[in-house]
Amino acid sequence: MPVITNIDDLKRIYERRVPRMFFDYAESGSWTEQTFRENTSDFEQIRLRQRVAVDMSGRTTASRMIGQDVAMPVALAPVGLTGMQHADGEIKAARAAEDFGVPFTLSTMSINSIEEVAEATGKPFWFQLYTMKDEDYIRRLIQRAKDAKCSALVITLDLQILGQRHKDLKNGLSAPPKLTPKTIANLMTKWAWGLQMLGAKRRNFGNIVGHVQGVSDTSQLGVWTAEQFDPSLDWGKIGKLMEMWGGKVILKGILDAEDARMAAKLGADAIVVSNHGGRQLDGALSSIRMLPQIMDAVGGDVEVHLDSGIRSGQDVLKALALGATGTMIGRAFVYGLGARGQKGVTEALEVIRKELDTTMALCGERSVGALGRHNLLVPQDFGGCWQE
Ligand SMILES: Cc1cc2nc3c(=O)[nH]c(=O)nc-3n(C[C@H](O)[C@H](O)[C@H](O)COP(=O)(O)O)c2cc1C
Numbered sequence: 001m002p003v004i005t006n007i008d009d010l011k012r013i014y015e016r017r018v019p020r021m022f023f024d025y026a027e028s029g030s031w032t033e034q035t036f037r038e039n040t041s042d043f044e045q046i047r048l049r050q051r052v053a054v055d056m057s058g059r060t061t062a063s064r065m066i067g068q069d070v071a072m073p074v075a076l077a078p079v080g081l082t083g084m085q086h087a088d089g090e091i092k093a094a095r096a097a098e099d100f101g102v103p104f105t106l107s108t109m110s111i112n113s114i115e116e117v118a119e120a121t122g123k124p125f126w127f128q129l130y131t132m133k134d135e136d137y138i139r140r141l142i143q144r145a146k147d148a149k150c151s152a153l154v155i156t157l158d159l160q161i162l163g164q165r166h167k168d169l170k171n172g173l174s175a176p177p178k179l180t181p182k183t184i185a186n187l188m189t190k191w192a193w194g195l196q197m198l199g200a201k202r203r204n205f206g207n208i209v210g211h212v213q214g215v216s217d218t219s220q221l222g223v224w225t226a227e228q229f230d231p232s233l234d235w236g237k238i239g240k241l242m243e244m245w246g247g248k249v250i251l252k253g254i255l256d257a258e259d260a261r262m263a264a265k266l267g268a269d270a271i272v273v274s275n276h277g278g279r280q281l282d283g284a285l286s287s288i289r290m291l292p293q294i295m296d297a298v299g300g301d302v303e304v305h306l307d308s309g310i311r312s313g314q315d316v317l318k319a320l321a322l323g324a325t326g327t328m329i330g331r332a333f334v335y336g337l338g339a340r341g342q343k344g345v346t347e348a349l350e351v352i353r354k355e356l357d358t359t360m361a362l363c364g365e366r367s368v369g370a371l372g373r374h375n376l377l378v379p380q381d382f383g384g385c386w387q388e
Helices: 007-017 020-026 034-045 089-100 114-120 135-147 166-171 181-187 191-198 218-228 235-245 257-266 287-298 313-321 331-362
Strands: 063-065 068-070 074-076 126-129 152-156 249-254 270-273 303-306 326-329
Touching (some): 020 331, 034 287, 034 313, 074 089, 089 114, 089 331, 114 135, 126 135, 135 235, 152 235, 181 191, 235 249, 235 257, 249 257, 257 270, 270 287, 287 313, 313 326, 313 331, 326 331
Parallel strands (some): 126 152, 152 249, 249 270, 270 303, 303 326
Antiparallel strands (some): 063 068
């Protein structure tokens, strides 16, 4: 077994183990992938301030996100088709998160259903909602999340229309994969993945198939999702969804100070500064670059989380030091899951916690709450000089 020292180690194993179509699905951004690339490279521009002769004993990464105790302020982001990266992937990732003490978010577009994940876990998880035109389906979906005792609804706002990722079109992405000469040739080299997949509880979209009239197979599902995502979603509709849910709400996909103010005004418990991991609007700025502006706009009014581009505990620390209360990781946990199942997700979380803890110590801090701008060296023009 190779020694895992960082998230990239898991990514290399993941790439070898999982069919190309699903690796490409995770490892791509929209169009030119500029935003996807800058999400990670912009983190590198921020440097850390080394401090010495500070008592670093008794450190902790423990914190709180939306009033919930967390072992570190890092939640697993909602990731569609997680159950195609590894058999029963959502169940495995949710269990790893639960054991570790961080929140797990189940995507609307998951393979394992809300009920299957609830049955396999002992603590409430978060549920992510994509808004669809079929209001009756959305009402039932929200009720299913309530019945499963989900502790927060994460409403994703940056995917009313799908950003184009070229590789998905070229690969003919589907769940389960359609058998063409190209996919068969690739699957033959991924036999361990295939064997495990044969024993999976499910190989199609568990929150959708069987719950929407006329959707019984995935070929129809492709048509259905393209037609069903609600392009008319606006703040009024978001308010109604929040009312329908009645519990804690996180609005995900905010990348603009004005939108952040709207979300705070609506009474969200938290926002996630996010560009969907560079998968939607190519050419948008990275999340970490937008964070300071958004903190200035709403920092005192609503809890701010950040995702997109986090690949290490140092990235987490930079987001927290710029004011975020919490973070989410998408690909970083998917690499672990695809590489080694539940154990791999735990390894990804361990890597990140260790990096966060060691960096905190070398920056002279003992708790995540104490982190701030004083720990960072931020280039003067980091926010950029952009004209509207
Ligand atoms: C393969 C993949 C699938 C995703 N599916 C969803 C989804 O179903 N719902 C959602 O709100 N966000 C989805 N996202 C976005 C993530 O929740 C998160 O914003 C993003 O992964 C953060 O960037 P990172 O991967 O660089 O950490 C997806 C991201 C990836 C990589």
